[in-house]
Structures are given as structure tokens and as C-alpha cells.
Amino acid sequence: MSAVPCVGCGWCCLNDQCRESHILHGYQKRCPELYWDDAALRYACRLAADPVRGEEFRFLLAIGEGCCARFNTWREDVRNRDRID
Ligand code: SF4
Ligand code: SF4
Incomplete structure (x- = not known):
């Protein structure tokens, strides 16, 4: 399945x-x-x-290559999930 654009929802990093x-x-x-x-x-x-290592990290982490979790519902609700309102 092809990647979709990353919207910065944080789901991938907060979960894994x-x-x-x-x-x-x-x-x-x-x-x-x-x-x-x-x-x-x-x-x-x-x-x-x-x-110093930004380019290396962007390569290693595939930053800019899109999102593989197209059905992740956080994508439709991008917000600061660290904030306790
Ligand atoms: S789950 Fe997808 S859209 Fe959300 S931060 Fe990760 S790569 Fe980006
Ligand atoms: S990609 Fe960056 S923010 Fe996400 S888990 Fe790795 S180091 Fe943390």
C-alpha cells in the first residue's frame, strides 16, 4: 500500500x-x-x-517519505495529545 502525506498527528511516535x-x-x-x-x-x-546528524536521521527515519498508517484515525484529528485541558 502506498504512503500518504504525513500530517504530524504523532500516532506513530507516541505509540512506538x-x-x-x-x-x-x-x-x-x-x-x-x-x-x-x-x-x-x-x-x-x-x-x-x-x-550535525539531521540529514542522517532524516534518512534513517524516512522522514519526508510519508505515512504508512493511512487508516489511523488520529490523522483526521491532529492535536496536541500531551496537553491536559
Ligand atoms: S502516524 Fe502518519 S501522519 Fe501521524 S505522525 Fe506518524 S507518519 Fe505522520
Ligand atoms: S522519529 Fe523522532 S520523535 Fe519519533 S520516535 Fe523516533 S526519535 Fe522520537
Whole structure:
């Protein structure tokens, strides 16, 4: 099944810490590299903008290659799920 554009819903990272995060941080309940971008209104990965290894991380994490979870319902409801209102 082909990928669809990533809308930054955060579902993938909040549900399954990736390999690079495991290597850097060990097992965590929540990946410390994931953040809610208040300007873009979507989740993003700090590793993608790393000044030294950003390009490598973007390649390793397939950032920019789209989303494989097209039926994930979070895609239709993108919001900050870390915020407790
Ligand atoms: S749209 Fe897909 S790839 Fe993007 S954050 Fe959500 S689940 Fe992950
Ligand atoms: S390091 Fe980036 S891609 Fe990996 S789980 Fe954390 S936020 Fe997601």
C-alpha cells in the first residue's frame, strides 16, 4: 500500500518509540525527541533538525517519505495529545 502525506498527528511516535530513539535514550514511556510544534500545529521530531546528524536521521527515519498508517484515525484529528485541558 502506498504512503500518504504525513500530517504530524504523532500516532506513530507516541505509540512506538523508534530505533534511533532507543539507541539514544533507551526505552522510554514517551520519546523525548517528539514535540508539538505550536506554529505548524503538528508533531515533529527534534532529530530531523539536528545540526550535525539531521540529514542522517532524516534518512534513517524516512522522514519526508510519508505515512504508512493511512487508516489511523488520529490523522483526521491532529492535536496536541500531551496537553491536559
Ligand atoms: S501522519 Fe502518519 S507518519 Fe505522520 S505522525 Fe501521524 S502516524 Fe506518524
Ligand atoms: S526519535 Fe523522532 S522519529 Fe523516533 S520516535 Fe522520537 S520523535 Fe519519533
